Amino acid sequence: MGKIISRDELLAALHEKFGEDVFVCLEDDAAREAKTALGKALELWGFDPQTGRIKRGDGKFHAGEVVRHFGGYNAFAIREEPNLEPPTDGSPFVIGHVIVDVNPRGFVRVRDGKGLIGPIRELKPSSVSKGELAPDHATPAGFFQANCQRIVGHIAVYRNDVEFPDAEGETPEQ
Secondary structure (H helix, E strand, O other): OOOOOOHHHHHHHHHHHHOOOOOEEOOOHHHHHHHHHOOOHHHOEEEEOOOOEEEEOOOOOEEEEEEEOOOOOEEEEEEEOOOOOOOOOOOOOEEEEEEEEEOOOOOEEOEEEEEOOEEEEEOEEEEOOOOOOOOOOOOOOEEEOOOOOOEEOEEEEEEEEOOOOHHHEEOOOO
16 A cells, blocks of 8 residues: 545645546546546546545445444445435435235246346345336335445335236245
């Protein structure tokens, strides 16, 4: 590890070199140039020295930052849906939904998805940004946190009784 500087020192150096409003793109040059040419520069991932967050320019999906952990130490945290404000009434901060489609024969609908390290089987997950959410009138069966040590926010779980071919699902044991 080389010289260690503070975020304030980095911000001062960036301001001196590039001006007050700077966002450090973390994507490769080809992606940066392509998105900028298409008018999609806000979809670029980068470091925002003003907030200390790694995020997309439009704030969608998630952001990462170092925060003070409840246990008294610093930790890297993922803020799902950073554009949403957590509720102030003590209710869960819902950043996504999982909809569990169940047919009359007890099969749960699953689909193939893509994870960071390869293919996955999944239910019907969605972030608020992605938009495949349960209807507004639906009541969650419960809430869970994917990793409460690192990810801020709850996922609401909804049961949806619906007819579909057994071949589109698996038994809960599977």
